[in-house]
Amino acid sequence: MKAVFLDRDGVVVADGNYQFKTSDMKILDGVPQAIIRLNQAGYLVIIVSNQSGVARGYFTEADVVSFNTYLVVELKKAGAKIDAAYYCPHHATEAKVKKYLLDCDCRKPKPGMLIRAAKEHGISLSESWMIGDKISDVKAGKSAGCRTVYIGKEKNSGADATVAAISNAVEFILSKG
Numbered sequence: 001m002k003a004v005f006l007d008r009d010g011v012v013v014a015d016g017n018y019q020f021k022t023s024d025m026k027i028l029d030g031v032p033q034a035i036i037r038l039n040q041a042g043y044l045v046i047i048v049s050n051q052s053g054v055a056r057g058y059f060t061e062a063d064v065v066s067f068n069t070y071l072v073v074e075l076k077k078a079g080a081k082i083d084a085a086y087y088c089p090h091h092a093t094e095a096k097v098k099k100y101l102l103d104c105d106c107r108k109p110k111p112g113m114l115i116r117a118a119k120e121h122g123i124s125l126s127e128s129w130m131i132g133d134k135i136s137d138v139k140a141g142k143s144a145g146c147r148t149v150y151i152g153k154e155k156n157s158g159a160d161a162t163v164a165a166i167s168n169a170v171e172f173i174l175s176k177g
């Protein structure tokens with residue numbers, strides 16, 4: 001299988017500051033349509049998200065799971081399928097909740113979530129892509145052996161493409177195969 005990994009905050013939903021309430025969720029323009037195109041092209045679509053708000057004590061893992069579940073359901077109503085959602089609750093230095101104080105291998109820019117997803121879903125990482133709005137997303141994708149698309153204004157993102165919106169990212173990916 002090939003996959004497109006999506007960062008969550010700033011790519012799929014508007015980037016609230018450590019948001020966890022479903023009432024605050026705003027799915028960004030063009031996202032359902034972009035995901036539908038990836039679904040139709042045979043890509044698994046998988047969310048990979050750093051959620052250090054768990055480590056910082058702002059919200060719990062259960063909050064992250066309910067936010068993600070709600071997001072998946074809302075997208076499904078629009079016809080867009082998310083195949084899985086992974087998150088990293090850790091932080092190596094700023095955790096207030098002791099059990100999440102960990103120099104883990106899953107917090108982006110590390111590639112742990114992508115590698116785990118690849119194992120669990122039989123994904124070929126070299127045929128897969130990471131779309132993100134931070135350089136840490138690009139780094140995680142590259143470390144996992146994926147190609148990458150960066151959404152944003154940073155000049156030297158290191159990604160295969162730098163674009164303004166998710167629709168452009170999907171356009172680029174589908175043009176490369």
Ligand SMILES: [Mg+2]
Nearest residue numbers: 007009010133
């Ligand atoms: Mg982001």
